[in-house]
Amino acid sequence: MSGAHPLLSVQGLTKSYGARRGCADVSFDLWPGEVMGIVGESGSGKSTLLSCMAGNLTPDAGAVVFDTRTSGPRDVLAMPEPERRMLARTDWAFVHQNPRDGLRMGVSAGGNVGERLMGVGARHYGQIRAQATDWLGRVEIAAERIDDRPAQFSGGMQQRLQIARNLVTGPRLVFMDEPTGGLDVSVQARLLDLMRGLVRQMGLSAVIVTHDLAVVRLLADRLMVMKDGLVVEEGLTDQVLDDPQHAYTQLLVSSVLQV
Amino acid sequence: MITVRDVAKRFTLHNQGGAVLEVMDGAALEVGAGECVGLVGASGAGKSTLMRMIWGNYRIDAGSIRVAGVELAGAAPRDVIALRRGTLGHVSQFLRVVPRVPTLEVVAEPLRVLGMDATEAETRAGAILSRLNIPERLWPLSPTTFSGGEQQRVNIARGFVHPWPVLLLDEPTASLDAGNRAVVLSLIEEARNRGAAILGIFHDEGARTQVCTRLVDVSGFAVAA
Structure with missing residues (x-):
C-alpha cells in the first residue's frame, strides 16, 4: 500500500487573517490509501487548513509537498499556476460541504x-x-x-x-469539507457507505474535515484535533477518541450525545 | 508474539479538576504462538485497559508492548494500521459498522482490505457466518438491526474470517446460547492449534477452562487506590 514517499507532506503550514490566527505551524504526512480526519469546533482553523492545502487560499508560510506521478515529491505552493490547476483537475479532488x-x-x-x-x-x-x-x-x-x-x-x-x-x-487525493454536513442522518449513512466503498476500491487518500466524531470513527484511519488554529492532538483515530490526552479533545469526546 | 514489559497507564481528567488516575504499573506478560492466555482479576483491575493498550487504542504511558516484533509504545498510526491489517485480530464486545452495509460485506471487509477479490472474500465470509448459525437470509441485511447475540456472532465472524497470527478476544462467548458458545470455543481452539497467539478476557469460567492454556492475574499490575 505505501510507497517510498508520503503522498502528501504538509510542513509548517501557517495562515493568518491580519492579527487573527487561521492556522499555525501544521505539519503531517499522509500516506497512500490513508484517510485522515480533522475535527474541531467552528472557527478552529480546520477549513482554513483545508483551503490552504487545496490551493484555494495562499498560506503565509509552509509547504505542501505532493508526490506527483511524473516528477515525484514537489511543493505544490511553488508550482506554476497552470500546473497546479492541472493537478486540481486530475489527481486532486475537492468535495465541498455545500454541493x-x-x-x-x-x-x-x-x-x-x-x-x-x-x-x-x-x-x-x-x-x-x-x-x-x-x-x-x-x-x-x-x-x-x-x-x-x-x-x-x-x-x-x-x-x-x-x-x-x-x-x-x-484522483489520488480527495479533500472533503464537512461532506455529510446538513444532510439527514439516513442520507448521511448512505453517503458514508458510498465514500467508504470508493476510498477502498480506488485506493484513495483523503483528508476529511468534519465536526462529526461518528463520521471520523467510521471513515478515518487517523485524526487531527484543532483548536484556535493549532493542532492540539493527533494520532490513530480510535486512540484519540478512546484515550484523548488533551483537555479540549476530552471535552469534545465527552460532549457527544448517545443515541 | 505478545510481549508486555513494565507497562504503566494513567488517565488525566482535564475537565474534572485535572484528576490523575494511576491505574496500572509494572504490567508484564508474554503470549507465545499456540498459547491462549486468559486475563483474570476483579472488575476494574485493568483487564480491558491492558487489552486496549495491546490493540493500540489506549496510549502506553511507560514500558513496552511488542506485537509480532512491532513496538506499540509511541508507534506511528500507519504502523498500527498495518499491524491490524494482517497480523493482529480483535473481537470486541461491540460491533461498530457503517449503517446500511450488508452483513456479508461487513465480515468480508478485513479480507478485502488485504487485497482478496470480492467473490473469494464473500465465499469465506459466508462460510464462517454459516458456521456461526447466521442464516443466509440475513446476510444481505445490515447487522445494526440484529439482536445482541446475532451482532456478537457477526463480530466473531469478522474476527475469525482471516487467520490472524495474534488474536485479542474480549468476552467472545458473552450473550451466546450453548450451541453458539460451543462453535466459538471450537473456533478459538482451532486458531490456537494453528499456532495463533491468543489473549482473552473470559468471564465464562467453563470457557476459560476449555480454551486457555494459562491464566494471568492482572490484580498485581493495578495501582492501589
Missing part, C-alpha cells in the same frame, strides 16, 4: 460529470456520456436523471453528484 459550491447548477447532471473529463482532454461525446452514466450509477443516481439539472435533485443526491464529478478522473 452548490462544487457543482455547476445550470448544467445537467451528466454535464457536471462530463465537464471534468473534458477538462483533462476527453473529447468523444459517446465515451464521456457512457462514463458519466457509469459514475451516476456508482453514486446511486438513476441513469434517466442524467439530463436533469442538480437544482432538481435532493440535497443528498446533489452531494452524491458532487462526489461523482470529483472522482470521475480517478
Whole structure:
C-alpha cells in the first residue's frame, strides 16, 4: 500500500487573517490509501487548513509537498499556476460541504460529470456520456436523471453528484469539507457507505474535515484535533477518541450525545 | 508474539479538576504462538485497559508492548494500521459498522482490505457466518438491526474470517446460547492449534477452562487506590 514517499507532506503550514490566527505551524504526512480526519469546533482553523492545502487560499508560510506521478515529491505552493490547476483537475479532488459550491447548477447532471473529463482532454461525446452514466450509477443516481439539472435533485443526491464529478478522473487525493454536513442522518449513512466503498476500491487518500466524531470513527484511519488554529492532538483515530490526552479533545469526546 | 514489559497507564481528567488516575504499573506478560492466555482479576483491575493498550487504542504511558516484533509504545498510526491489517485480530464486545452495509460485506471487509477479490472474500465470509448459525437470509441485511447475540456472532465472524497470527478476544462467548458458545470455543481452539497467539478476557469460567492454556492475574499490575 505505501510507497517510498508520503503522498502528501504538509510542513509548517501557517495562515493568518491580519492579527487573527487561521492556522499555525501544521505539519503531517499522509500516506497512500490513508484517510485522515480533522475535527474541531467552528472557527478552529480546520477549513482554513483545508483551503490552504487545496490551493484555494495562499498560506503565509509552509509547504505542501505532493508526490506527483511524473516528477515525484514537489511543493505544490511553488508550482506554476497552470500546473497546479492541472493537478486540481486530475489527481486532486475537492468535495465541498455545500454541493452548490462544487457543482455547476445550470448544467445537467451528466454535464457536471462530463465537464471534468473534458477538462483533462476527453473529447468523444459517446465515451464521456457512457462514463458519466457509469459514475451516476456508482453514486446511486438513476441513469434517466442524467439530463436533469442538480437544482432538481435532493440535497443528498446533489452531494452524491458532487462526489461523482470529483472522482470521475480517478484522483489520488480527495479533500472533503464537512461532506455529510446538513444532510439527514439516513442520507448521511448512505453517503458514508458510498465514500467508504470508493476510498477502498480506488485506493484513495483523503483528508476529511468534519465536526462529526461518528463520521471520523467510521471513515478515518487517523485524526487531527484543532483548536484556535493549532493542532492540539493527533494520532490513530480510535486512540484519540478512546484515550484523548488533551483537555479540549476530552471535552469534545465527552460532549457527544448517545443515541 | 505478545510481549508486555513494565507497562504503566494513567488517565488525566482535564475537565474534572485535572484528576490523575494511576491505574496500572509494572504490567508484564508474554503470549507465545499456540498459547491462549486468559486475563483474570476483579472488575476494574485493568483487564480491558491492558487489552486496549495491546490493540493500540489506549496510549502506553511507560514500558513496552511488542506485537509480532512491532513496538506499540509511541508507534506511528500507519504502523498500527498495518499491524491490524494482517497480523493482529480483535473481537470486541461491540460491533461498530457503517449503517446500511450488508452483513456479508461487513465480515468480508478485513479480507478485502488485504487485497482478496470480492467473490473469494464473500465465499469465506459466508462460510464462517454459516458456521456461526447466521442464516443466509440475513446476510444481505445490515447487522445494526440484529439482536445482541446475532451482532456478537457477526463480530466473531469478522474476527475469525482471516487467520490472524495474534488474536485479542474480549468476552467472545458473552450473550451466546450453548450451541453458539460451543462453535466459538471450537473456533478459538482451532486458531490456537494453528499456532495463533491468543489473549482473552473470559468471564465464562467453563470457557476459560476449555480454551486457555494459562491464566494471568492482572490484580498485581493495578495501582492501589
